[in-house]
Amino acid sequence: MEQISIDEIDLKLLESMQTDASLSNQTLAERVHISPPTCLRRVKRLRDAGLVEREIALLSPGKLAAITGYGLTALVEITLDRQGAEQQEAFETRVAQDTAVQQCYRVSPGPDFMLVVHVADMPRYLALAQRLFTSDANVRNVKAFFSIKRTKFEPKVLLAQ
Incomplete structure (x- = not known):
C-alpha cells in the first residue's frame, strides 16, 4: 500500500468525520471551509487510502x-x-x-x-x-x-x- 500525503484540511475532514460520520458532504465542506466538490474528492481519496476503515452507528x-x-x-x-x-x-x-x-x-x-x-x-x-x-x-x-x-x-x- 502506498503512503498517502495528508494536509491540515484532510486532518480537519477526518476529525469531523470521526465526530459525526452522518454529516452531509455540504455540511462537511462548510465545516472545513472548502467547496463541496473538493470535499467529495478529498473524502474519496481518504477512504480509498484506507484511512477511513468504516462508518458505523454507535448505539447507546x-x-x-x-x-x-x-x-x-x-x-x-x-x-x-x-x-x-x-x-x-x-x-x-x-x-x-x-x-x-x-x-x-x-x-x-x-x-x-x-x-x-x-x-x-x-x-x-x-x-x-x-x-x-x-x-x-x-x-x-x-x-x-x-x-x-x-x-x-x-x-x-x-x-x-
Whole structure:
C-alpha cells in the first residue's frame, strides 16, 4: 500500500468525520471551509487510502438496556502457554471470529492479549469462556474483570495535540 500525503484540511475532514460520520458532504465542506466538490474528492481519496476503515452507528447501551437488558461487559486478560507467532495468530483469528468479542489487543508486558467482550449474561460469558479459552490447550491463564459502569467511551483517533 502506498503512503498517502495528508494536509491540515484532510486532518480537519477526518476529525469531523470521526465526530459525526452522518454529516452531509455540504455540511462537511462548510465545516472545513472548502467547496463541496473538493470535499467529495478529498473524502474519496481518504477512504480509498484506507484511512477511513468504516462508518458505523454507535448505539447507546444505557438506552437500549430497557429493551435488550444491560448485558455483561468484561475485560479479559489472556496469557498463552506458547507465545510463538503462529500460536498468537491462531488465537487472534479464533477470537476475532466470535461476535461477543468487541475488541482484541495484543499487549506487552504482562498478559499476551486483552479482550473486551460483551454478552447477555453470566451463563453466556461462561459459554464464551469455554468456547474460546478453556477448550484451547494453549491458553495458560484467564483473568476477567466485569464492568460495573462505563464512564467514558470515545472511539476517536487523536489527530492533533
